[in-house]
Amino acid sequence: MTTKRLLTILLLNALGLILFFSWYLPAGHGQWFAIDKGIFYWFNDRMVTSKPLLWLVAITNFRAFDGVSLLAMGGLYLHFWRRETPQGRRRMLAIGITMLITAVGLNQLGHLIPVSHASPTKYFPDVHHVSQLTGIPTKDSSADSFPGDHGMMLIIFACFMLRYFSRRAFAVAVLIVLVFAMPRVMIGAHWFTDIAVGSLSVVLVGMSWWLMTPASDYLVNWLYRHLPGKYKPAR
Structure with missing residues (x-):
């Protein structure tokens, strides 16, 4: 690993730690709480006056809608899959499995952070719940919402797109993160x-060590060699 890459990793770690402690250390989370509260009430108040917004939020938080995010990520992956040789597709399968293992592992590590708090809909009194307003069983509350599992999975996908595919793929993946x-x-x-x-x-710290060192490549290459099926590389 080059000195430049090590410095980049350390910089990303520093950014991640600064970001976290800027929220964690101030009493009541400082200005972050004001931002959180403002964003929450902006949407919560408008959902009762705007039916299109209410139903947009309801539909995009219905459990089945999570499948749409998987389709979006799968569609981007399929774009590269169709252009690959059989050997390249085998390697893409290895990358995909590595991505899944990474997402599960990093998510578990993220929940070791000694922070636990309820979602805004459980924290603030007298708020509007989309499931009550529409009758649709949406995910509109959480007993422990930190860090965001769904958001972390999407960001990890974007990181893999940048590491193993292209900047254009990364840009599309960032759009997927924002939308979902x-x-x-x-x-x-x-x-x-x-x-x-x-x-x-969590991603800035964890993924920098995983993707910018040979660590992820070792797992991808091991899976590429040992997965069952055709087109195994010659020993």
Whole structure:
């Protein structure tokens, strides 16, 4: 690993830690709480006066809608899959499995952070719940919303797109993050900082060591060689 890459990793770690502690250390989370509260009430108040917004938030937070985010990520992955050789597709399968293992592992590590708080819809009194307003069983609350699981998974996908595919793929993946992570904030199931601080800080620290060192390549290459099926590389 080059000195430049090590410095980049350390910089990303520093950014992640600064981001987290800027939220964690101030009493009442400082200005972050004002941002969180403002975003929550902006959407919560308008949902009772805007039917289109109410139903948009309801539909995008219905459990089945999570499948749409998987389709979006799968569609981007399919774009590259169709252009690959059989050997390249085998490697993409190895990358995909590595991505899944990474997402599960980093999510578990993220929940070791000694922070636990309820979502805005459970924290603030007398708020509007989308499930009550529409009758649709949406995910509009959480007993422990930090860090945001859904947002973290999406950000990890974007990181893999940048590491193993292209900057254009990364740009599309960032758009996917914004489109599918924000509904959780709009409905009040997550604070804005659950994603912008919690998910992002964990990813900045964890993914820099995983993707910018040979670590992820070792797992991808091992899976490429040992997965069952055709087109195994010659030993």
